[in-house]
Amino acid sequence: MHLLEIKDLSFTYQNSSSPAVKKINFSVKENEFIILMGKSGAGKSTLAKCLTSIIPQFQKGNYSGKITIENQEIKNVPVYEIAQKIGLLLQDFEVQLFSTNVILEIAFGLENFSLARAEMEKRISETLKTVGLENYLNRDPLTLSGGEKQRLALASILALKPKILILDEPTTDLDPIGKKEIFALLKNLTKQGLTIIVIDHETDEILNADQIIIFNASEIVSSGNVEQLISQSEFLEKNGIRPAAILTLFQKLNLLTQKNIPKTVNDACHLLVENSYQTSEEKYTLLTKEEKKEKNLLFQIKNLEFTYPNVPAGQILKGLNFEIYAGEFLAIVGVNGSGKTTFIKHLNRLFTPTKGEIIYQNKNLKNYKIAELAKDIGYVFQNPDNQIFATTVKEEIVFGLKNLSFPHEEIEKGVKEVLKTVNLEGCKDKDPFILTKGEKQRLSVASVLVTQPKIIILDEPTTGLDYLELRSLMNLLKELNQKGHTIIMVTHTMWLVAEYAKRAIVLKEGEIVFNGSVRQLFSEKNIENWGLALPPLIELSQMFGKTLLSVDEFLFCLNKSTDPTV
Amino acid sequence: MSIYLYLERNTFIHRLHPVTKIFLLLLFFILLLLFSSPLPIILVTFFLLLVSAFSRSISNLRKIWKLMFILFTFTIILWTIFLKNLNYALAMALRLNALIFTGLIFLSVTRIEEFTYGLNKLGLPFRVSFALTLAFRLVPSFILSAQTTIQAQKSRGLDLETGNLVQRIKKFIPLLIPILATSLRNAELLAIALECKGFGIKKKRTSYLDYKFGRNDFLTLLTIFLLYFLLLKIF
Ligand SMILES: Nc1ncnc2c1ncn2[C@@H]1O[C@H](COP(=O)(O)OP(=O)(O)OP(=O)(O)O)[C@@H](O)[C@H]1O
Ligand SMILES: [Mg+2]
Numbered sequence: 001m002h003l004l005e006i007k008d009l010s011f012t013y014q015n016s017s018s019p020a021v022k023k024i025n026f027s028v029k030e031n032e033f034i035i036l037m038g039k040s041g042a043g044k045s046t047l048a049k050c051l052t053s054i055i056p057q058f059q060k061g062n063y064s065g066k067i068t069i070e071n072q073e074i075k076n077v078p079v080y081e082i083a084q085k086i087g088l089l090l091q092d093f094e095v096q097l098f099s100t101n102v103i104l105e106i107a108f109g110l111e112n113f114s115l116a117r118a119e120m121e122k123r124i125s126e127t128l129k130t131v132g133l134e135n136y137l138n139r140d141p142l143t144l145s146g147g148e149k150q151r152l153a154l155a156s157i158l159a160l161k162p163k164i165l166i167l168d169e170p171t172t173d174l175d176p177i178g179k180k181e182i183f184a185l186l187k188n189l190t191k192q193g194l195t196i197i198v199i200d201h202e203t204d205e206i207l208n209a210d211q212i213i214i215f216n217a218s219e220i221v222s223s224g225n226v227e228q229l230i231s232q233s234e235f236l237e238k239n240g241i242r243p244a245a246i247l248t249l250f251q252k253l254n255l256l257t258q259k260n261i262p263k264t265v266n267d268a269c270h271l272l273v274e275n276s277y278q279t280s281e282e283k284y285t286l287l288t289k290e291e292k293k294e295k296n297l298l299f300q301i302k303n304l305e306f307t308y309p310n311v312p313a314g315q316i317l318k319g320l321n322f323e324i325y326a327g328e329f330l331a332i333v334g335v336n337g338s339g340k341t342t343f344i345k346h347l348n349r350l351f352t353p354t355k356g357e358i359i360y361q362n363k364n365l366k367n368y369k370i371a372e373l374a375k376d377i378g379y380v381f382q383n384p385d386n387q388i389f390a391t392t393v394k395e396e397i398v399f400g401l402k403n404l405s406f407p408h409e410e411i412e413k414g415v416k417e418v419l420k421t422v423n424l425e426g427c428k429d430k431d432p433f434i435l436t437k438g439e440k441q442r443l444s445v446a447s448v449l450v451t452q453p454k455i456i457i458l459d460e461p462t463t464g465l466d467y468l469e470l471r472s473l474m475n476l477l478k479e480l481n482q483k484g485h486t487i488i489m490v491t492h493t494m495w496l497v498a499e500y501a502k503r504a505i506v507l508k509e510g511e512i513v514f515n516g517s518v519r520q521l522f523s524e525k526n527i528e529n530w531g532l533a534l535p536p537l538i539e540l541s542q543m544f545g546k547t548l549l550s551v552d553e554f555l556f557c558l559n560k561s562t563d564p565t566v
Numbered sequence: 567m568s569i570y571l572y573l574e575r576n577t578f579i580h581r582l583h584p585v586t587k588i589f590l591l592l593l594f595f596i597l598l599l600l601f602s603s604p605l606p607i608i609l610v611t612f613f614l615l616l617v618s619a620f621s622r623s624i625s626n627l628r629k630i631w632k633l634m635f636i637l638f639t640f641t642i643i644l645w646t647i648f649l650k651n652l653n654y655a656l657a658m659a660l661r662l663n664a665l666i667f668t669g670l671i672f673l674s675v676t677r678i679e680e681f682t683y684g685l686n687k688l689g690l691p692f693r694v695s696f697a698l699t700l701a702f703r704l705v706p707s708f709i710l711s712a713q714t715t716i717q718a719q720k721s722r723g724l725d726l727e728t729g730n731l732v733q734r735i736k737k738f739i740p741l742l743i744p745i746l747a748t749s750l751r752n753a754e755l756l757a758i759a760l761e762c763k764g765f766g767i768k769k770k771r772t773s774y775l776d777y778k779f780g781r782n783d784f785l786t787l788l789t790i791f792l793l794y795f796l797l798l799k800i801f
Contacts, residue, residue, distance in 0.1 A: 054758055054761075054762075058757075078766065079758070079762060080761045080762075080764050080765055080766035080767050081767070083761065083762050083763060083764045083767075084767070087762070088762045090755070090758065090759055090762065095752040095755045095759065096755075098700070098707070098756060099703075100570060100572060100677055100678055100679060100703070103774070104679050104774065108760075108763055108765075109763035109764055111772050111773055112763060112767050112771055113764050113767070114769045114770060114771060115772060116772065117772065117773075117774065117776060120774050138574065140570060142706060142707055142710055156763065157763070160763065160764070345717075348721050350717045350720070369725070369727050369728070370721070370725075370727060371720065371723050371724065371725035371726075371728075374720070374721055374722055374723035374724075378721075379718075379721040381714070381717075381718055385748070386711060386714040386715060386718060387715070387718040389715050389718070389719070389741070389744040389745065389748065390744065391747075399719070399722055399724075400723055403723030403724050404723045433748075448722065451722075451723075
């Protein structure tokens with residue numbers, strides 16, 4: 001018997017003309033670990049909501065087909081009944097938090113499930129430990145950093161120990177080590193009898209799953225085991241999934257055959273050596289030499305300290321000292337809660353230093369007005385929901401242009417162009433609230449880019465984006481950077497840092513632990529202590545004694561040894 | 567600025583049973599509504615000040631004294647104009663302030679979850695006590711998301727720093743509507759999230775918070791009752 005069975009499920013939201021999911025069929029066995037992937041807007045979250053009867057209980061529309069859990073049809077069962085079997089973490093984790101401290105946030109569900117006090121205590125301390133929040137017991141959830149909030153939302157579901165766990169993009173805001181730990185935890189839970197369905201865009205974690213289901217345009221286009229799918233780069237890419245970089249490399253080298261799929265970095269290394277590939281020292285020197293340093297000082301951060309008033313979190317920034325140069329592409333990375341968001345909010349004066357100062361173009365930043373800085377500095381917030389407020393997409397984009405008194409013709413033109421760049425042309429008159437998370441993310445980027453600020457600050461701009469969206473956003477930033485715009489980006493996605501950024505700052509507990517070129521960063525041994533992880537491709541390159549940041553760099557440096565004895 | 571009024575302290579008053587706290591709140595409300603001359607209300611206000619000092623929550627008073635002052639002045643002016651009775655107007659203004667003060671102390675010493683717990687213990691169904699107190703929880707998250715939205719708008723060139731107060735308020739008002747709309751929508755999502763955590767299950771709910779009605783509660787209520795009747799006797 002199947003635990004969960006979905007038969008011919010279709011659903012169209014009220015006020016929408018096309019179905020959000022169409023003729024979905026699949027079934028889930030006990031202890032399975034399934035990953036649902038696919039383009040943003042393909043219907044993954046809708047499916048998750050159907051599986052817990054949120055659709056049609058809360059959100060109405062045209063529903064057909066049948067979902068059964070242990071042979072019981074769920075369509076008419078209240079959500080709280082389903083909750084006893086299925087735990088669902090909604091994608092929007094911020095709005096789920098409502099308690100006044102971390103403990104009570106987790107206790108809420110346990111109380112509903114009528115657990116005894118002692119059992120609650122046990123589960124609360126257990127789950128807080130698994131998500132790494134054991135030192136946050138009395139913190140008010142509203143004062144947590146983005147990643148910390150996501151960890152808490154996840155913990156509050158994990159503590160319920162449901163039979164089936166459905167997680168809608170549970171690790172988007174987590175630091176790389178946190179991400180790895182959560183996936184390892186999930187894998188472990190399936191061994192303890194849980195069944196898990198995760199919606200995610202992460203390719204690096206895909207190998208944990210038993211089954212991958214891929215969505216495109218409301219339909220399942222493929223489902224099968226991981227090994228079958230993972231090597232089909234083109235197919236993956238077409239469906240908004242990033243193919244593993246190592247596999248892309250092998251494909252470009254024409255080394256990829258059905259029996260030759262490198263599953264680990266070690267495999268890949270052996271295969272390369274077997275095929276007598278080497279890396280060239282001269283070419284590597286060329287690569288490293290090319291890195292030019294920008295020289296025109298933009299920001300000078302001097303002994304910057306910051307403490308949130310009235311919060312027991314303590315000092316958040318502990319004396320930062322560094323420079324930001326005009327024309328840079330700077331990445332700011334570090335574990336959740338290390339102070340990244342807190343720091344960048346100082347650059348356009350949203351926050352004022354508790355101590356220390358920031359010099360911007362030879363003048364203390366505090367002598368500028370925020371509105372004045374807005375001409376120069378664009379800022380994309382970590383969670384698009386916080387940034388978007390207008391009632392149509394167009395209005396949202398026009399807001400900045402109007403404030404900065406752009407002439408009428410330019411406004412029309414700007415809106416049109418930027419909508420095209422972020423691929424939201426069809427959404428001009430839509431209410432931003434009904435957009436998917438990925439679309440909202442692009443809208444918030446567009447609304448900032450439209451005024452073409454000289455300096456663009458982005459706080460985790462790629463969360464919730466599928467691979468195609470992500471590439472187009474990053475390429476856009478790259479273009480702007482080449483035109484002279486300064487880009488400052490906070491992110492947890494290491495391969496993005498490797499491919500796009502030139503310099504990196506690593507924060508840990510409010511201090512700078514690394515400040516240097518990206519290549520240097522990835523050659524550091526300490527990187528895991530900073531909560532970061534090496535992308536597999538770079539790991540592979542290090543087996544050859546180099547730090548190569550992208551597939552292109554790898555191809556550039558690889559030589560086929562002609563010496564037959566090797 | 568801390569976004570909740572609750573102050574995590576370990577004072578005698580903080581340790582009282584939630585039900586006791588709710589009783590005290592109601593007693594003071596009723597008491598204040600019974601008086602219509604300034605003197606007893608001033609006395610009660612002094613008593614409240616003592617309570618506030620004793621529970622180390624004066625800092626919250628500092629946060630809202632401006633608001634209280636404005637309300638005070640407005641009430642006096644309005645009542646004097648309409649009733650031409652300064653004494654009565656003064657009493658009304660003092661009463662309004664004392665009522666706010668009472669509520670403020672209550673929220674400073676009572677975690678919102680305690681409030682829910684107390685109402686529940688008093689016999690209200692959990693759903694109802696939860697819904698009633700949820701409003702109080704949503705206020706700080708509303709303020710916080712409003713702050714972020716305003717930050718976002720400022721960072722896109724909205725100038726809230728120049729101009730006089732009236733001009734700034736004028737620029738500010740239109741922002742409130744979309745913020746309010748977002749909050750309402752978020753509340754909808756919250757309702758879904760709550761059910762995903764089993765809110766609504768028909769079984770009897772347990773509680774993580776657990777309070778015993780003790781000697782201190784008894785003595786406090788007794789003392790307050792005595793003072794109550796004393797005051798009512800005199801005035
Ligand atoms: N409004 C606030 N009040 C009090 N403390 C806060 C507030 N916002 C953040 N903090 C705390 O400050 C620290 C740094 O937070 P910050 O948001 O800068 O982290 P971050 O590096 O951006 O993390 P993430 O990767 O999770 O986004 C965290 O410990 C957080 O809990
Ligand atoms: Mg952050």
